[in-house]
Amino acid sequence: MRKIFVNTDNPYEIIVHKGIFEYCDEIIANFFDSRNTVIVTDETVYKIYGKIFKDKLLKKGFKVGVFVLKAGEQSKNLNNLSSLYHFLSESEITRDDFIIALGGGVVGDLAGFAAASFLRGISFIQIPTTLVAQVDSSVGGKTAVNIKSGKNLVGAFHQPSLVICDPDLLSTLSSRVFCDGMGEVIKYAVAFSESLFIKLLNQANIYDILEEVICDCINCKKNIVEQDERDLENRMKLNFGHTVGHAIEKYNNYTKITHGQAVSIGMVYIMQQGEKLGITKKNETEKLKCILKKFKLPTNTCISWEDIFTNSLGDKKRRGDNITIVTVSEIGKSRLLTLSLDEYKNFLSC
Ligand SMILES: NC(=O)c1ccc[n+]([C@@H]2O[C@H](COP(=O)([O-])OP(=O)(O)OC[C@H]3O[C@@H](n4cnc5c(N)ncnc54)[C@H](O)[C@@H]3O)[C@@H](O)[C@H]2O)c1
Ligand SMILES: [Zn+2]
Structure with missing residues (x-):
């Protein structure tokens, strides 16, 4: 297992290991005291990995909400962001709780921006599932959504609390x-x-x-x-x-x-x-x-x-x-x- 420490204003660790997804629930349970979370993902990723992951967290005693986006860049928009805020609120997410971004850069950017702004900022974990997300978007804290005038025009810097990166997840990519x-x-x-x-x-x-x-x-x-x-x-x-x-x-x-x-x-x-x-x-x-x-x-x-x-x-x-x-x-x-x-x-x- 490789661990990379990122020394930003809010420092965090990136764990990189083939097969680590299997143990994600355990890592998360040890990392956070909270037992209330929302997974943000997209339809494709939910089918392949999201459902199993949710069940594992439930077994660990978490209360888990799942917010599923349509796959693709068009989903990174203000409407979905607004729906996610409502979902977080209905799921009784407080400042002690956290969001999990399970997906590619679209999911990570939108979930990250929701985490940056909901209740003036809550924690989030990145579990990147595309190569772009593993090498780029899950690291560095840039979060954003697109607006009509252009891509990534509304966003914030908000570092994740933890990144769990499993290269095996890339085996299902086209x-x-x-x-x-x-x-x-x-x-x-x-x-x-x-x-x-x-x-x-x-x-x-x-x-x-x-x-x-x-x-x-x-x-x-x-x-x-x-x-x-x-x-x-x-x-x-x-x-x-x-x-x-x-x-x-x-x-x-x-x-x-x-x-x-x-x-x-x-x-x-x-x-x-x-x-x-x-x-x-x-x-x-x-x-x-x-x-x-x-x-x-x-x-x-x-x-x-x-x-x-x-x-x-x-x-x-x-x-x-x-x-x-x-x-x-x-x-x-x-x-x-x-x-x-x-x-x-x-x-x-x-
Ligand atoms: N924040 C940053 O620093 C940063 C950096 C680079 C890119 N980005 C953003 O990232 C986005 C692009 O990310 P992307 O290329 O990951 O696109 P994406 O999130 O749209 O994923 C691409 C496709 O792969 C599918 N997919 C994801 N994981 C899968 C898996 N394991 N198996 C099978 N299918 C899977 C998705 O459903 C989607 O259809 C853009 O919005 C871009 O602006 C952000
Ligand atoms: Zn790029």
Whole structure:
């Protein structure tokens, strides 16, 4: 069993272990004094894992409410958040009690924001069930819902009290959802860890090293979050590939292309341009492409640089006439580069 301690303002532990889900009820019973909880999950996850989990908690003497969302990004909205508040209230959840987020990033973000805001903040546990959630969204305390004007626009920083991460839960993911998560895993490798990159490149079967890879990614994120919990500077490096990636998602109206695929193209685009401008070491982009192809992720786009530019203007790393992008000098080493919008245009089009 690996334990990763995250030293944020409210510190917490992430337990990573294949098969640990089996013992979740015991861990939770030892962790909290409260015996009243609400599990937030989605329909797909509830069918596979939620029902068994609820029964285990009931056997341990918990009073358990279950709030089930429809699966998918559309569920991360204010209506569901409002229904969840009512459900928590009806379930007599008090400030001594806690919420359990059992699911992917959608469940984690919505349940986390409910925990951040209900009764001005209660505890919550993350049990992430997708690769994205295990390596990214369950760590770092960003919680949010989407509104009509955009994704994640209403949210809060609220760290979980505990994260229980079982790589075995990923065995039921579709290969599309799994590969999408690999986009984020590769992002960590390229931006922060050459050794992780080499590991991914050399291993024939990712499942043989999954627990180790997940821990490597969590450690990358933990190090960044501990330095910059509120996303004021260095945490922006976690957005490597995301400025162009988000522009591609926006251009496609968040259809056709998944987040991981868009980030994959975004990383290649930034590295390619970086090579042309001498910011990135020669031939690094080829190495990146090679690893992305291994996980069936796309590496190019037919969207013009003008459209990428226009669709980048709403990026959260834009401040007035400047935009900060994440570049890579060589695999494992990223840095922030603040450009004027004209310079950014030149960067994209050179
Ligand atoms: N808070 C953060 O720091 C952060 C970071 C990255 C992403 N996010 C957010 O995370 C969300 C994306 O997360 P996601 O990719 O996990 O999507 P998701 O939660 O929608 O899950 C993807 C699909 O996988 C299914 N699923 C989940 N676990 C499963 C399992 N074990 N077996 C079978 N099916 C399973 C779900 O039902 C869903 O259909 C986005 O809303 C994004 O904004 C947040
Ligand atoms: Zn992402």
